[in-house]
Amino acid sequence: MAQRRIGLIGYGDVSVVHVGAIEAIDGLELVGIADIDPTARERAAATGLPTFTSAEELIDVLGPDAVHVTTPHDQHIGPSLAALERGVHVLQEKPLAHTLAEGERLVEALAAVPARRADGGAGAPKVAICFQNRYNRGSQELRRLLASGELGAVRGAYASVVWSRTAEYYAAKPWRGRWETAGGGLLINQAIHTLDLVQWLLGPVERTEGLVSQKKFAGVVETEDTADLVLHHASGITTTFYATLTAPVARPVELEVETDNAYLEVRSGSVGGLTVRWKDGRVDTFSDRVATAGGRSYWGVSHEELIRDFYAGLDSEGPFWIGPAEAMDSLRILKEAYRSSGVGN
Numbered sequence: 001m002a003q004r005r006i007g008l009i010g011y012g013d014v015s016v017v018h019v020g021a022i023e024a025i026d027g028l029e030l031v032g033i034a035d036i037d038p039t040a041r042e043r044a045a046a047t048g049l050p051t052f053t054s055a056e057e058l059i060d061v062l063g064p065d066a067v068h069v070t071t072p073h074d075q076h077i078g079p080s081l082a083a084l085e086r087g088v089h090v091l092q093e094k095p096l097a098h099t100l101a102e103g104e105r106l107v108e109a110l111a112a113v114p115a116r117r118a119d120g121g122a123g124a125p126k127v128a129i130c131f132q133n134r135y136n137r138g139s140q141e142l143r144r145l146l147a148s149g150e151l152g153a154v155r156g157a158y159a160s161v162v163w164s165r166t167a168e169y170y171a172a173k174p175w176r177g178r179w180e181t182a183g184g185g186l187l188i189n190q191a192i193h194t195l196d197l198v199q200w201l202l203g204p205v206e207r208t209e210g211l212v213s214q215k216k217f218a219g220v221v222e223t224e225d226t227a228d229l230v231l232h233h234a235s236g237i238t239t240t241f242y243a244t245l246t247a248p249v250a251r252p253v254e255l256e257v258e259t260d261n262a263y264l265e266v267r268s269g270s271v272g273g274l275t276v277r278w279k280d281g282r283v284d285t286f287s288d289r290v291a292t293a294g295g296r297s298y299w300g301v302s303h304e305e306l307i308r309d310f311y312a313g314l315d316s317e318g319p320f321w322i323g324p325a326e327a328m329d330s331l332r333i334l335k336e337a338y339r340s341s342g343v344g345n
């Protein structure tokens, strides 16, 4: 693979996964780190790399091929637009943005990119949004089976995200759990991965009914810690969706689909994968890849897959397959859930 010079924008918790992937993938080199927080910049400087106070400064000084945007939700679009305007590829964390209007700005900017280039778009900057769970083996096998026709028609689905968070988790990073900076709570920060999978696997969601609520973290955060929803797909099926951060310990994320010919269960957690229970009695299992030595968690494994795939395709024509337009879908679903609950921005 061609050598790619990468800048990292935001040196917080998730950046560790990006740095690990960049180190693990041949042909990638981290060349600098930007963070608005002096303490984070001090930690970044300890790596020996040059540090910067903004995405603009990093890009203008170092001229990287790509930046990874790993900032809080309301700080996604600014750095991503700055990169795109300078012809630099972007790999941005989820969600697309903290509001639909902000998300649309990146969708529109990316759509305008090829038109601005004399060569009609080949080599134009690409944008990836980190929905790495689409790379889990269980998700990929389910997608393949659904497309194969072997399963018959889909009858309906159920998904749950039952996880645990503490007051300390929010106190450590005050942007979390606030409408203005996070754009929501559990749905936009954690359950968004599963919302994305549900609509990617089972088709577009036309309407979302349901309620978000605070069951444990009232007074700690402004946003929801629990959601129960029904997603009405364009195909006519529904997905019943339950998510909460109030559990004492995290359970594996579950997605169960019934079709004419099988019951399918996707689990993701420290041990995950797909189990297919055919109605004729056969059972097939597909295990997710697990972290190798070095202790990176399961979500790090799929993160690395997405990052590898993004760079492998940079020289090809056309957009990356999970870009801003695709990332709008999960954002629309969860914003509708907020609207129908009378909360949100």
Ligand SMILES: NC(=O)c1ccc[n+]([C@@H]2O[C@H](COP(=O)([O-])OP(=O)(O)OC[C@H]3O[C@@H](n4cnc5c(N)ncnc54)[C@H](O)[C@@H]3O)[C@@H](O)[C@H]2O)c1
Binding pocket: 009, 010, 011, 012, 013, 014, 015, 034, 035, 036, 037, 040, 053, 054, 055, 070, 071, 072, 073, 075, 078, 079, 093, 094, 095, 130, 131, 132, 173, 189, 299
């Ligand atoms: N894909 C996943 O599974 C996954 C997992 C965890 C977090 N995330 C996402 O990653 C993002 C970051 O989360 P985190 O937990 O690492 O947050 P964090 O608060 O730990 O880190 C964010 C860093 O960005 C810096 N920052 C803020 N605004 C900036 C700006 N304009 N320019 C440069 N730096 C800026 C902050 O100072 C901080 O150091 C969020 O969008 C979150 O949803 C994704």
